[in-house]
Amino acid sequence: MMAKFIAKTYLWLLLVLLYAPILIIMIFSFTEAKVLGNWTGFSTKLYSSLFAGNVQHSLIGALWTTFAIAMLAAIISTLLGSVAAIGIFNLRSRTRQVVSFVNAIPMMNADIITGISLFLLFVSFGISQGFTTVLLAHITFCTPYVVLSVMPRLKKMNPNVYEAALDLGATPFQALRKVIFPEIRPGMISGFILAFTLSIDDFAVTIFTIGNEGLETLSTFIYADARKGGLTPELRPLSTIIFVTVLVLLIIINKRAEKAKAR
Amino acid sequence: MQKSDCIIGIEHVYKYFGDKAVLNDVNLFVRKGEFVTILGPSGCGKTTLLRLIAGFQTASEGEISIAGKDITQTPPHKRPVNTVFQKYALFPHLNVFNNIAFGLKLKKMPSATITKKVKQALKMVGMTDYEYRDVDSLSGGQQQRVAIARAIVNEPEVLLLDEPLAALDLKMRKDMQMELKEMHKSLGITFVYVTHDQEEALTLSDTIVVMSEGKIQQIGTPIDIYNEPINSFVADFIGESNVLNGLMVKDKLVTFAGREFECVDEGFGDNVPVDVVIRPEDIYIFEPSEAAMLTGTVTSSIFKGVHYEMMVQTPNGYEFMVQDYHCFDTGMEVGLLVKPFDIHVMKKERTCNTFEGKLVDATHVEFLGCVFECKEVKDIDPETPVKVEVNFEHVILEDNEEDGKLTGEVKFILYKGNHYHLTVFTDWDENIFVDTNDVWDDGDRVGITIAPENIRIIH
Numbered sequence: 001m002m003a004k005f006i007a008k009t010y011l012w013l014l015l016v017l018l019y020a021p022i023l024i025i026m027i028f029s030f031t032e033a034k035v036l037g038n039w040t041g042f043s044t045k046l047y048s049s050l051f052a053g054n055v056q057h058s059l060i061g062a063l064w065t066t067f068a069i070a071m072l073a074a075i076i077s078t079l080l081g082s083v084a085a086i087g088i089f090n091l092r093s094r095t096r097q098v099v100s101f102v103n104a105i106p107m108m109n110a111d112i113i114t115g116i117s118l119f120l121l122f123v124s125f126g127i128s129q130g131f132t133t134v135l136l137a138h139i140t141f142c143t144p145y146v147v148l149s150v151m152p153r154l155k156k157m158n159p160n161v162y163e164a165a166l167d168l169g170a171t172p173f174q175a176l177r178k179v180i181f182p183e184i185r186p187g188m189i190s191g192f193i194l195a196f197t198l199s200i201d202d203f204a205v206t207i208f209t210i211g212n213e214g215l216e217t218l219s220t221f222i223y224a225d226a227r228k229g230g231l232t233p234e235l236r237p238l239s240t241i242i243f244v245t246v247l248v249l250l251i252i253i254n255k256r257a258e259k260a261k262a263r
Numbered sequence: 264m265q266k267s268d269c270i271i272g273i274e275h276v277y278k279y280f281g282d283k284a285v286l287n288d289v290n291l292f293v294r295k296g297e298f299v300t301i302l303g304p305s306g307c308g309k310t311t312l313l314r315l316i317a318g319f320q321t322a323s324e325g326e327i328s329i330a331g332k333d334i335t336q337t338p339p340h341k342r343p344v345n346t347v348f349q350k351y352a353l354f355p356h357l358n359v360f361n362n363i364a365f366g367l368k369l370k371k372m373p374s375a376t377i378t379k380k381v382k383q384a385l386k387m388v389g390m391t392d393y394e395y396r397d398v399d400s401l402s403g404g405q406q407q408r409v410a411i412a413r414a415i416v417n418e419p420e421v422l423l424l425d426e427p428l429a430a431l432d433l434k435m436r437k438d439m440q441m442e443l444k445e446m447h448k449s450l451g452i453t454f455v456y457v458t459h460d461q462e463e464a465l466t467l468s469d470t471i472v473v474m475s476e477g478k479i480q481q482i483g484t485p486i487d488i489y490n491e492p493i494n495s496f497v498a499d500f501i502g503e504s505n506v507l508n509g510l511m512v513k514d515k516l517v518t519f520a521g522r523e524f525e526c527v528d529e530g531f532g533d534n535v536p537v538d539v540v541i542r543p544e545d546i547y548i549f550e551p552s553e554a555a556m557l558t559g560t561v562t563s564s565i566f567k568g569v570h571y572e573m574m575v576q577t578p579n580g581y582e583f584m585v586q587d588y589h590c591f592d593t594g595m596e597v598g599l600l601v602k603p604f605d606i607h608v609m610k611k612e613r614t615c616n617t618f619e620g621k622l623v624d625a626t627h628v629e630f631l632g633c634v635f636e637c638k639e640v641k642d643i644d645p646e647t648p649v650k651v652e653v654n655f656e657h658v659i660l661e662d663n664e665e666d667g668k669l670t671g672e673v674k675f676i677l678y679k680g681n682h683y684h685l686t687v688f689t690d691w692d693e694n695i696f697v698d699t700n701d702v703w704d705d706g707d708r709v710g711i712t713i714a715p716e717n718i719r720i721i722h
Binding site: 158160161163164165166167168169170171172174178179182183185 | 317318319338339340344345346348349350351352353354355356365366369370413414417
């Protein structure tokens with residue numbers, strides 16, 4: 001009885017400590033105080049001012065940039081990753097192992113290394129940094145994750161279904177579109193969501209590839225803002241919204257995984 | 264066979280995977296409307312042959328034609344054939360209706376026609392009212408019916424079936440066999456059926472093609488194949504059989520198991536070594552009497568449902584498998600009798616191992632990628648190509664691979680009444696044939712040695 005109580009208390013304590021920072025941000029997003037930590041009564045003013053546009057123009061700009069990059073990066077890396085996964089899957093087993101390993105390296109690699117190497121790459125090719133370079137960088141680090149989430153679907157697929165489609169008169173492209181893609185769609189969707197959240201979240205790679213033309217994503221904006229001294233209060237409701245969005249996406253991914261397992 | 268009335272023509276087809284020839288000069292003509300079964304053990308190339316006809320793989324050499332048109336290089340979606348796969352390969356994201364309609368929709372048929380045709384196909388396979396079921400919710404047998412419907416709905420000229428019943432349980436398999444045969448009759452299209460199950464092949468086919476090691480061994484009707492197997496491989500693979508070494512003394516007289524027998528075969532020549540095949544159900548077994556051609560002791564007796572299967576050992580060391588409705592218990596003395604008509608004599612494919620080799624010096628010869636010591640050879644210069652012969656019984660197999668000059672894998676085992684005839688696939692990619700009294704298993708790794716005095720060198 002006592003042991004059970006201690007175990008439970010420990011678990012809850014751990015969870016509280018883990019989530020305390022986020023909880024604090026969420027709680028203080030519902031007050032007007034300029035400085036974090038002062039409670040001046042419940043209010044949703046920060047939320048309304050976030051959407052009313054009284055905030056610095058650059059925050060909303062950064063938000064849009066982040067969203068656009070995340071969306072584009074997720075779409076492109078999902079397409080590239082799915083096609084790559086199909087290609088890798090059809091290699092001979094030795095080559096497949098090697099390529100799969102090569103695919104895993106960027107995921108293990110520290111973000112900072114990826115960032116610096118991309119920075120050097122863009123500089124050495126004389127590409128001026130901005131929206132395109134950030135997008136390219138994000139596609140680069142998202143694609144391996146898509147490959148990884150599509151691969152298990154391909155492995156589970158009956159190897160004859162592609163041939164069956166050809167046999168019934170489908171051209172190779174029709175077979176891909178009508179049979180292979182529907183088969184791996186769950187993997188593609190999981191890969192897309194993963195790529196999207198990774199892109200929104202990224203700071204290390206972005207900061208090295210964003211250049212100094214004044215383009216900001218959310219993460220680089222907050223970083224710059226914090227260094228100027230004091231965070232814009234509207235960041236509190238914004239963080240809350242992002243957290244909730246990511247939480248919802250995560251729940252969707254997990255539910256999908258559960259469903260896939262149940263089948 | 265006339266080429267003109269053939270629906271499928273396969274001429275001099277070779278298929279290599281790397282250096283390995285999976286198909287070796289395959290020639291096969293299939294008549295329109297025929298039910299042809301390609302039968303062979305796993306790895307004999309039967310599935311590869313089917314995949315070449317379907318177009319999933321292309322032949323390395325040779326020509327394949329369907330309905331008079333050369334299709335050797337045609338991609339699968341342009342061939343007038345449809346395939347039923349072993350593991351069904353239904354599209355899991357589509358329901359039964361859409362699976363069957365897949366091919367028709369690609370042909371852009373009007374939807375009313377599609378509905379009509381799908382309904383017909385479902386009726387054909389006995390699955391009416393299953394249109395809107397999820398394919399995952401169907402049993403194995405039902406999934407295979409849908410797969411068959413999906414193929415026949417396209418009205419192909421040839422239906423290819425790749426071991427379609429292998430994943431089903433015995434009862435279901437028997438039912439489906441009958442249904443397939445019915446379907447073949449009512450559709451009137453050509454069926455090419457691949458299986459390793461000899462009983463299935465005998466039940467279903469108009470023509471059986473027996474394959475082994477990438478080569479066609481025999482083509483014939485089920486009755487021909489069963490009663491007149493062309494070599495010991497076919498005899499052993501189709502049904503149970505006793506295969507023994509024999510000697511054709513003269514026409515209609517053959518010696519085996521230490522005794523002369525009358526038979527009906529002729530034209531082999533006098534004193535020619537042959538293989539003798541006797542089906543176990545063709546041997547009469549009874550209490551010892553004067554009618555007995557052979558006598559022996561029952562060494563095992565197993566009840567098989569309809570009959571008993573007994574092993575009888577003769578005093579001079581030959582073993583016969585006998586099937587009879589009457590049981591003779593282990594240890595009983597019995598007499599055996601075979602009628603002349605039931606003794607089937609086959610020409611031996613080979614009487615000893617023959618290799619292409621090269622003389623290294625007077626006492627060494629190179630073949631199978633190794634240098635072997637041999638008896639001193641005069642009158643042949645070193646470096647000359649020679650023929651090397653080794654008798655089957657002179658090849659010695661070693662348990663330890665290291666003990667042998669050459670290594671290999673036991674691939675095919677034939678029991679010949681008093682010894683085993685093994686085919687060993689050497690790591691030099693050539694077969695060596697061995698007679699031995701020791702028991703080896705399929706797939707055993709062995710070392711191979713040959714004593715110098717047993718190597719014959721022919722210029």
